[in-house]
Each structure stands twice: as structure tokens, then as C-alpha cells.
Amino acid sequence: MAKINSINNSTGALTVDIASGDPAVQFSINTVAKFKIGVDDDDSDKFKISSGSALGANDFFIITAAGECTLPLTPSFGAQNSANDLNVTGDSTTYTIIADTEIWDNGSDYNNANGVFTAPVTAKYLLCGNVYLDGLAAGHTTVEFKINGSNRNILGNGYTSLTSGVQAPTCTNIVSGILDMDASDVASLEIKVSGSTKVVDVYGSATNFATSFSGFLLS
Amino acid sequence: MAKQNSIGNATGSLTVDPGAAGDSSLQFSISGTPEFVIGVYDTDDSFRISQGNTPAVNDCLIVESTGVQRRPLNPLFAAFRETTLSNVTGSNNTYNISMDGESYDIGGHYSGVTFVAPVTGIYLVVGNIQLQELTTTHQGSFFALLTSNRNFRGNTYNTTINKPAGTMRLVGSCLVDMDAGDNLRSNIRTFGAGTNTVDVYGEATNYYTSISGYLMC
Numbered sequence: 001m002a003k004i005n006s007i008n009n010s011t012g013a014l015t016v017d018i019a020s021g022d023p024a025v026q027f028s029i030n031t032v033a034k035f036k037i038g039v040d041d042d043d044s045d046k047f048k049i050s051s052g053s054a055l056g057a058n059d060f061f062i063i064t065a066a067g068e069c070t071l072p073l074t075p076s077f078g079a080q081n082s083a084n085d086l087n088v089t090g091d092s093t094t095y096t097i098i099a100d101t102e103i104w105d106n107g108s109d110y111n112n113a114n115g116v117f118t119a120p121v122t123a124k125y126l127l128c129g130n131v132y133l134d135g136l137a138a139g140h141t142t143v144e145f146k147i148n149g150s151n152r153n154i155l156g157n158g159y160t161s162l163t164s165g166v167q168a169p170t171c172t173n174i175v176s177g178i179l180d181m182d183a184s185d186v187a188s189l190e191i192k193v194s195g196s197t198k199v200v201d202v203y204g205s206a207t208n209f210a211t212s213f214s215g216f217l218l219s
Numbered sequence: 220m221a222k223q224n225s226i227g228n229a230t231g232s233l234t235v236d237p238g239a240a241g242d243s244s245l246q247f248s249i250s251g252t253p254e255f256v257i258g259v260y261d262t263d264d265s266f267r268i269s270q271g272n273t274p275a276v277n278d279c280l281i282v283e284s285t286g287v288q289r290r291p292l293n294p295l296f297a298a299f300r301e302t303t304l305s306n307v308t309g310s311n312n313t314y315n316i317s318m319d320g321e322s323y324d325i326g327g328h329y330s331g332v333t334f335v336a337p338v339t340g341i342y343l344v345v346g347n348i349q350l351q352e353l354t355t356t357h358q359g360s361f362f363a364l365l366t367s368n369r370n371f372r373g374n375t376y377n378t379t380i381n382k383p384a385g386t387m388r389l390v391g392s393c394l395v396d397m398d399a400g401d402n403l404r405s406n407i408r409t410f411g412a413g414t415n416t417v418d419v420y421g422e423a424t425n426y427y428t429s430i431s432g433y434l435m436c
Contacts, residue, residue, distance in 0.1 A: 013235075013242075013244050013245070013246050013256075013258075013272075014233075014235045014244070014245045014246065015246040015248060016245065016246065016247050016248070017246075017247075017248040017249070017250070017251065018249065018250075019250050020249070020250065023247045023249060023254075024247075025233070025245065037257070039247045039249060039254045039255060041249055045249065045254050047247070047254070047255040047268060047279070063255070063268060063280070064337075064338060065254075066292070066326065066337065067270060067277060067279045067291075067293070067326075068292065068293060068326070068337055068338045068340075068434060069279060069290045069293050069434070070338065070339075070340045070434065070436055071435075072436065076435065078341070078393075078394050078395065080369070103368075103369070103396055104341065104396055106436075126343070126394070126435075128392050128393050128394055130371065130391070130393065132375070157374065157390075167376045167378035167382075167383075168378055169377065169378070169379070170375065170376070170377040170378075171374075171375060171376050171377070171378075172372050172373060172374050172375040173374075174373060174390055174391060174392065176392045176393075207369055207370075208369045208370040208371070208372065209369055209370065209371040209372065209393055210372045211372075212371065212393060214393055214394035214395075215394070216341065216343070216435050216436065219288075
């Protein structure tokens with residue numbers, strides 16, 4: 001005979017056990033299924049917390065048998081610039097980098113048409129960016145790379161007012177940090193090269209993160 | 220009288236209460252085999268999701284009474300160079316950076332040069348390197364984090380003017396998509412000279428040359 005769900009008052013443990021299928025607990029309000037927690041028998045016995053009435057449909061928290069935790073629905077994005085953007089800065093023009101190819105975008109909070117990430121909820125976000133510059137010349141003296149956020153900016157590595165000029169013709173700049181964002185706040189990558197003419201390119205690659213922007217809701 | 224485990228159909232709440240000291244938990248089993256247990260660990264009143272049938276043995280998620288959350292079994296590693304590698308690049312040689320020290324490696328997914336993703340997910344990866352013995356004959360260096368799906372270009376320089384000599388530090392960090400079984404490693408390529416005379420610096424105390432990663436989601 002298959003075991004049945006049981007409440008053991010002597011040990012304090014409540015056991016959900018079935019012969020096969022998903023042992024689970026359903027949380028509903030007025031008969032509308034809101035969340036379900038339990039073990040997904042059809043998916044390698046992973047522990048899941050899912051919205052709705054079924055495990056495996058809208059899983060937002062998963063633990064594998066090895067203890068690895070994933071959060072498939074947590075806001076997260078990664079995008080790369082797929083082609084070169086020519087002559088966008090060099091004369092102190094501030095250029096907003098548009099990583100136009102999304103690799104992933106859980107929640108659809110990143111806009112690959114304008115390079116802007118919009119925070120879906122008030123939280124702390126880990127943001128990472130890099131830019132590969134080409135066309136730098138001897139006259140360029142300043143490279144400023146940053147994450148421009150609604151509340152504050154994060155500055156990446158660069159050069160400021162070098163009397164000898166920056167390295168030329170190429171360099172890669174990096175920026176990363178944890179940014180406090182309110183719901184609907186925005187963040188984007190900006191590059192500004194100064195000191196000479198507008199001949200500096202933002203490099204792009206269809207396959208790699210040569211120039212990219214990514215983010216993740218931390219807490 | 221102490222509360223007992225109960226299902227309150229009137230309030231919609233399901234209460235698990237041992238009625239005395241002890242863990243208050245909910246066990247999920249399949250055909251008698253305990254898979255996961257969730258509940259409150261009486262010792263510190265933390266909420267835990269654990270493998271098997273005992274809280275605090277194989278905890279996957281711990282939410283402390285202060286609200287601090289930890290995932291003790293989540294893949295996480297940090298490896299670094301304890302010793303300097305001599306003459307590995309300089310003549311356009313691409314060198315896959317091997318690490319001879321590990322600070323931690325939860326799950327045991329990093330070995331020597333490569334981290335292997337245990338599950339499909341988004342990973343935070345961070346790397347850095349200190350190059351030594353650069354001379355004015357060297358024109359540039361490219362530091363990269365490489366995965367099976369795509370590569371990430373870290374700090375680079377490629378210059379015909381203002382060539383730096385001596386020591387240089389390059390960094391890279393990104394979120395990257397990895398499928399189960401995909402590889403991650405870092406490499407360095409310095410060019411401009413005829414022979415490989417550039418060193419990758421390492422020391423036992425600090426992370427001058429390292430790579431680390433964490434499964435984010």
C-alpha cells in the first residue's frame with residue numbers, strides 16, 4: 001500500500017509522500033492557486049517553488065539534488081553589441097552604448113533598442129559592463145566609462161587628462177558594481193573620449209562579449 | 220495545551236507545530252525516500268530547505284532570523300596563482316591561465332584551468348591578472364574570460380604609442396550564460412616581441428592573478 005500524507009505530532013514533522021508523482025503543498029486564496037512547493041518527480045526530483053498550481057510551469061526557485069539553486073524568473077539580462085558603432089566619440093561626445101543583441105532577458109527589463117535597463121522593483125542590482133574601443137589616437141587624452149544610473153553613477157577604469165595621451169589605437173574598459181535602484185529607475189552604459197576628433201569606434205561582435213551590458217537583481 | 224499540527228480549513232492556514240521544543244518541518248518524500256525537508260531549525264530559529272530528512276545537515280537555503288539568506292551548497296569557487304609563471308607570453312602566444320591554488324570550490328567544479336558548469340544558469344565570473352617583465356617592445360595585451368557559449372573581453376591595450384613597461388594589471392567581470400557541462404577559463408595574449416618573456420605573477424597570500432565564479436540564477 002502506498003504511503004499517505006501524514007502528520008506526526010510526536011516529531012513535529014509533516015510528511016507529504018506519494019507512490020509516484022509530485023509531493024507538494026498548494027497555497028491558494030479563495031480556491032485560486034497562487035503558489036505550489038514540493039518535489040518535481042518528472043524533473044530529477046528537484047525541489048521547486050512555483051507560481052500557480054503545477055510544478056515545472058512557472059518555477060521561480062529550484063534546488064537540484066546536488067544542492068544547486070537557480071532562480072529562473074529573477075530579473076536578469078545579458079546583451080552584447082553585435083556590430084561596430086563607428087565614430088561615436090573622441091570629441092567629448094557622451095555616447096550611450098546600445099548592446100543590441102540580448103542573450104537572455106528574464107523579465108524583459110532591458111531595451112536592446114536604446115541600451116537602457118529599467119528596474120522592475122526597488123532593489124539592489126549587480127551591473128557589469130565592458131567596452132572595446134578602437135580608433136584612439138595620440139591626441140585623445142581622456143576616456144570616461146560609466147554606468148549611468150538614476151540614483152548615482154558607477155565609474156569604470158579609464159584615463160583622465162593624460163598629458164602624454166591615451167594608449168592607442170585600442171583598449172577595453174570595464175565597469176561593475178552594485179547599484180541601488182528604485183522601481184522604474186534606469187541604468188545604461190556611457191562612454192566619453194575627449195581630446196581630439198570624433199573618430200573613436202565602439203567595437204561589436206556577433207559571438208562574444210567584446211562590448212556588453214549585464215545585470216541581476218541581488219536583493 | 221501546546222499547538223498541534225493542523226490544517227485549518229476555515230483560515231486557510233496549515234500549521235506545523237511539534238507542540239514542544241524541536242524542529243517544525245515539512246517533509247517531502249517519494250515512495251518513502253526523503254528528498255527534501257523544509258522548516259524551522261529550532262537551534263537558531265532559521266528557516267531551512269535541506270536535502271534528505273534532517274535540517275542543518277545538507278542545507279540548500281538558509282534564511283536566518285535576521286532575514287540574511289545563504290545558499291551553502293550553491294556552486295562557488297575562487298582559484299588563484301600561488302606561484303609566478305615565467306615566460307608564458309609576449310610573442311603573440313595565447314596562454315590559458317592555470318591556477319595552482321584554490322580558496323574554495325563548493326561542488327568541486329574547478330580544476331587546474333577550467334570551471335565546468337554543473338547546471339544551466341547565469342554565472343557571475345570575475346578574473347584578474349598581473350603581468351610582469353613587459354618592455355617597450357610589447358605592443359599590447361588581451362585578457363579574456365572564455366566560456367563555451369561566448370567570450371568576454373576584459374581589460375586590453377593595443378598601442379603604438381605610450382607603451383607601458385614593467386608591470387600591468389588587467390581585470391574582467393561579467394554575467395554569462397552557461398549550459399550544464401560548459402567550460403569557463405581565462406587566458407592572456409601579449410604581443411610585440413619575438414619571444415615569450417612576459418610572466419604571470421602569483422603569490423600565496425593575495426589574488427594578483429585569479430578567477431572566481433558563482434551561480435547567480
